[in-house]
Amino acid sequence: MEIQELLKKPLFQLTTEEFLFINNKTSNEITPINTDQNTQSKKYVYGIKGIATLFGCSKPTANRLKKSKKIDAAITQIGRKIIVDADLAMKLAKVEKGGRK
Numbered sequence: 001m002e003i004q005e006l007l008k009k010p011l012f013q014l015t016t017e018e019f020l021f022i023n024n025k026t027s028n029e030i031t032p033i034n035t036d037q038n039t040q041s042k043k044y045v046y047g048i049k050g051i052a053t054l055f056g057c058s059k060p061t062a063n064r065l066k067k068s069k070k071i072d073a074a075i076t077q078i079g080r081k082i083i084v085d086a087d088l089a090m091k092l093a094k095v096e097k098g099g100r101k
Contacts, residue, residue, distance in 0.1 A: 028058040054086055055093065067094070 006014065006022050013020070045054050051071075052062035066069060066082075074089035075082060 045084045045086050045089075047082050050082075051089070054084070054089065058078055 001027055003022065006018050009018075011019075045051060048059050048062050048066065051066060052059050055062065055065065057065070066075065071084070071089045071092045074085045075091055076085075077083070
């Protein structure tokens with residue numbers, strides 16, 4: 001079997017043997033694309049419930065946290081859908097700006 005001929009053939013015309021042959025030959029040559037993107041994937045939480053889970057608090061407390069604008073840079077809201085970048089929200093929440101001791 002010549003691999004160049006098989007690569008020109010449509011997938012539905014390949015036999016199982018030909019498909020496995022191509023798969024074995026090319027799997028060693030192919031490297032994943034955008035490997036750095038996979039390692040730096042962002043974690044998102046959704047809604048007030050997601051904020052409450054992220055910070056380990058109740059829903060009313062999560063709602064107060066959202067309304068306090070402390071984590072505003074991490075929040076994207078489109079209509080009723082709330083999307084929060086978890087890592088950025090945790091960084092922003094750790095910054096203290098005074099308050100009760």
